Amino acid sequence: TGTIAGVLLGVVICLNIESIRQFFSWMTGRILFNPELYFLSQLPAKMDPRETTYVVIMALALSFLATLFPAWRAARLDPVEALRYE
Incomplete structure (x- = not known):
């Protein structure tokens, strides 16, 4: 069950990584992974x-x-x- 939960959680995060990044940017008021610094317009995630x-x-x-x-x-x-010494 732990493996299944880990796989499902990993797939959900991988498929929604850009939405998660945007959410945290909105929550913190900062641009996470600034495109000028990291040369990425979005986080790449391919499964x-x-x-x-x-x-x-x-x-x-x-x-x-x-x-x-x-x-x-x-x-x-x-x-x-x-069990003798327990």
Whole structure:
């Protein structure tokens, strides 16, 4: 669920980044990312669905791999020994 929420939030922000920039410019009364300074008339944001899918799959795979060693160690523990000093 965390991955899905992160992907959805990231997609929404990416697709609306220029509106978000304009909103913060309006809120602060300052021009964010001044075109004269940054040579950008708007913030560039391009999303590639294939690239996004690769990133999501890699994040899930790395999260899964990070859980294997602690789970393996916990499976080897004797519950009585683990709880003896608690």
